[in-house]
Amino acid sequence: MSNNEKIHGEFTSDEFSRDWIGRTAFAIFHWRFPLLLICIGITVFLGYSARHLEVSAGFTKMIPYNHEYMATLKDYQSVFGGADKILIAVKAREGTILQKDIMKTVKDIAEEVFYIKGVVRSSLKSIYSPEVRYNEIVEDGIKAGTLVAADFTGTPEEMAQVKINILKSDWVGRIVSADMTSTMVIATLGEKDHVTGQRYDLRRIGAELEDIRQKYQNDKVSIHIIGFAKSVSDIAGSANDVGFFFLIAFVLTALLLLWYSGSVMLSAWALVVAIVPVVWLLGILPLVGLGLDPLSILVPFLIFAIGVSHAVQMTNAWKLETLAGCDGVTASRNCFLKLFVPGATALLANALGFMVIAVVDIEIVRELAITSTIGVTVMIITNKVLLPILLSYMRFSASTAQKLGGKETAGKGLWTALAPLASRKGGLIPIAGSIVLTIFGLYHYQFLQIGDQGKGVPELWPKSRYNQDVERITTDFDLGVDLLQVIVEAQGDDAPCVNRSVQDKMEAFEYEMRQQDGVIAVRGLSNFVKSVTQDFAEGWVKWRMLPETVPQIAQGVGFATRLGTEYRNPACNAIPISIYTSDHQAATISRIVAAIKDFKAENDDDEVVFRLASGNVGVMAATNEVVHAADKWVNFTLFASVGLLCLVTFRSFRVTLCIIIPLGIVTLLCNATMAILDIGMKVNTLPVIAIAVGVGVDYGIYLFERVKHEMEDASMTLQEAFKEALVQRGTASTFTAVTMTISVATWTFSTLKFQADMGILLSFMFMVNLFGAVLLMPALAAYIVGDDHYAKKKK
Incomplete structure (x- = not known):
């Protein structure tokens, strides 16, 4: 095809730049109808595949199976x-x-x-x-x-x-x-x-x-x-309610889109391209051997919200192009050229936000990372390719667009009023405010707990049937479900558990554990042997002691065989000591585990080794340690990868700082909010910050891309460029932030407490990330970037 040949009679290849963006745009719009058919075919195929999707959860998926404690669990699971x-x-x-x-x-x-x-x-x-x-x-x-x-x-x-x-x-x-x-x-x-x-x-x-x-x-x-x-x-x-909340979010989003754009078709296309990646994701999962679980079942909801966010940026830009007099195809072309790089970069940032969660060595979290990454990756196709193609078939004139009465051009007065924040004088207030908030966040961050808070299962409300059953059982029985087992490995060939030195160490360990706050009972072989010795002394309490000789100890151990493997394995070289705890709160677990480690450090030798840990509290202890270790790595990897992406995109360390610093402050405030609301950092909440940072960076990328363009091509000052960026994209960013916030805020009514907690945290971060991008980022830019960073020298 020659360069002068028309694309469907609407424009020629000469109207596209010769760089890779221009060539990509030309290919997409030249082949738009076949590409549209391909997307429809993929959607139908993956929609059918989604019928085979399963929702399940296994015990081992939710525990850190490679942790040293779980090695103990695996070694003795078949015995004890x-x-x-x-x-x-x-x-x-x-x-x-x-x-x-x-x-x-x-x-x-x-x-x-x-x-x-x-x-x-x-x-x-x-x-x-x-x-x-x-x-x-x-x-x-x-x-x-x-x-x-x-x-x-x-x-x-x-x-x-x-x-x-x-x-x-x-x-x-x-x-x-x-x-x-x-x-x-x-x-x-x-x-x-x-x-x-x-x-x-x-x-x-x-x-x-x-x-x-x-x-x-x-x-x-x-x-x-x-x-x-x-x-x-x-x-x-209870997770079945997610479908109901998805429906609520869909309806609310549709109404908000119609109010914002004033066009049924624009709203419809935005919703379609937000639903399509959800369908593709649900169809891909069974093809790669994955399913949904109680944690990742919320991912399709988030993919839909992110899809709406990026679709609004595209439809907003498209309508502004039509208001400037462009026809549908030209408006689509211009939108693609303007938004593909920042949009794809923002989606890659979203993907990175999800991918870094995989550093948590827990299978259910890694599957969440994979599922989420697939969802946002396919969105590059649906939002940056499919949506421009769909919009190119719309026929809007400037007068038609004007009559629709959308809100794309609203807020000019607000953006003009906020423009002085991009100056050194005007930026002092948001910078001072951010310092105060950082101090506030640091103070409350120290109270953030790793692990569960409260009694029962924190994923469910206290009034749920399950937690009411927990309350009943823990009230009626001394020994509830919260059990931590330490396995004592005794060295020797012939029933080494009968040696007095082994029994002495176990007795000392049991005594030490009974002194710990949060321990309500300890059951072990040495105490059982002491009780048998007392029984053989006609119940005289003075004889409740460990016998001196091996035959006498063996007599008590022999009685333990009648209880199966409650106190020993058949070879009597592995002895479980059961520690029943008053609850499974993070503070209780960490205190008891610390005491065990102290005892272990002083008493492990060639004869006896104390191994942590089995029981459900042992699993929780391992999980808490993995989350605590991963928390720092998740944040480091997240900010390093997003920072690198911004550095590659803008080729400026100073611009990257302006985007990353607000995200860091918001992350700190999210941790402080968790501490204030008694929400622990654990498997369910650890992904929230990574998700929110991945989504929050979108605002900064979209705005700074426009600032860069205006300063380079229009020789604007930083303040003028920020004002123009806010006029073009501030309204759309605000709308998407409000829309996503309202959507996830509906989760607070969920029958799942952890979904309600995630709704609160995500709502907080979606909105505060917007404030950081609109208020703090220009103020930082005034001091870090300045007017001469991108602006061309005026002749």
């Missing part, structure tokens, strides 16, 4: 059970559990749990279990037996005997509440199906547990269920 436990409490509404109907209910529930696919059957414990026993000192020695006889039928005499057996045992507060109004069924879940090799579906397990509740809860008993599988199931169930 994993951290994924289920606790089902059966509570009598009137009287005690020692009623025939209630006892039958407990037995039936235990049998149903036994057959749930995924339950490690040997781990099941209830009042009926053979390993749930009592010991009694009698005239002839020691009498022992199960709490409930195998031939139990529920007669009054048998009920009385069961009560006596319970009181003789050490299961009060563990399996049966002290007032005997509640009893528990406890089980551990396996990691994978041994036949298929697939992870167990926690949502299915949670649903089966809920079916048990619905089947057996009645006017005589209430059923309370807690555990990781149940919490994930409840979170995933």
Whole structure:
């Protein structure tokens, strides 16, 4: 094709620059109809593929599996059970559990749990279990037996005997509440199906547990269920509300777009190109073997919001071109040439913001990073290629555009009033204000906690059914779900756990742990051996001590075998010490783990090694340590990569500083806000800052690209260039910030507390990032960039 040949009779290749942007633009508009058909075909294909998308969550996806603590969990999971436990409490509404109907209910529930696919059957414990026993000192020695006889039928005499057996045992507060109004069924879940090799579906397990509740809860008993599988199931169930909030956001965005542009078609195209990357993302995920989980299920919502943001910049520029007298194709061409570089750069910054989250060594976070990166990457095609093509088919005249009464040209008075901020004198106020806010942020940042805050599952509201069940179980039982296990490895070939030196160290460790704030109980082999020694001394408390000789210690260890692997492995060279905590708040966990590490540093030797950690609190401790380590790296990598991108785009270290400094202050203020609202830094909230910085840098890139252009090509001063940049793009940036803020602010009404928390934090950062770009960035530029940085020397 010759250079003079028309593109659909509308303009020639001579109207495009010879650089790569011009050649790309010419190719896109020359082939716009085939490209449009290709995009439609891809959307249809990926829309069909999205039907195979699955929403799931596995236990191992949510833990830092490469952390040293998790190595302990993996090494001993098959022996002592994993951290994924289920606790089902059966509570009598009137009287005690020692009623025939209630006892039958407990037995039936235990049998149903036994057959749930995924339950490690040997781990099941209830009042009926053979390993749930009592010991009694009698005239002839020691009498022992199960709490409930195998031939139990529920007669009054048998009920009385069961009560006596319970009181003789050490299961009060563990399996049966002290007032005997509640009893528990406890089980551990396996990691994978041994036949298929697939992870167990926690949502299915949670649903089966809920079916048990619905089947057996009645006017005589209430059923309370807690555990990781149940919490994930409840979170995933509440996550179904995301679709409802997506619909609300779509409707609000559509109304705001119609108000802003005044055109149904412009609003429709903006919504279409915001939805298309969501469809593409959801279709790509099953093709690459990924799905959605309770954390990443919010990503499509964010992709839609970011898509609207960039679409508004394009439609805003297109309408301004038509108001200047351009036809639809020419306006589209001009928009592409003006916005492709800053828009693509901003989207790459978004992608970097998501990609850096992958430094967190937790699978669910890395999948979030991959999912989000795919979403914003495809947006370069949908927003920077598809949208200009769609707009090129619109036929607007300047008079038509004027009649629509949009708000693209609104705010000129405001932007004129803000222009003096780009001067040294005018910039003093925002700079002084930013210093005050930085001091405020630094003060509150010191109170930011790593990990969970409050009781129960923080992803759910305190009044949720799950957290109410947590409250009930922790009230009725001494030993709840919060368990930290330390595995003591004893060296030796023949049952080294019976050596007195090993027992002494374990005894000292158990004693040290009982002194820690937040520890409510400690169970270990040395204390069990001491209790057996007391029993053999006819219960005399003075003999509650460790025996001196190996045979006497072995006698107590032998009794421990009746309890399965609660106190030892078969070789007796690995001994779990169970530490039950009052809660799983970050401060509690860090304090206890610090004490364990101190003891470990002083006592580990060639004979005994204390290994952290198993149990759900052990998993939380590992997660908190990974998040704490990753937090600094995420921020460093994020700002380094975004800074490098700005440096490449603007070829100016000073301009890069002007863009990065406001983002840094906003990040600090977000951390301060989290501390004030008692929102901990953890897996769910760590991505928020990376996402918000990636989105927030858009404002700076769009505005400074115009400043650079006006200073270079129109020889404007910095103040004049900022005023022009704000006139052209300030209104659109403000509109997109308000739109995204309103959209994510609706999350505060979610049944998921962590979604509500993310809504608060993202709303805060979206708006404050705008203020930083519009108010602080020009003030910094006045001192850092100056009038002569880009402006051409006037002849």
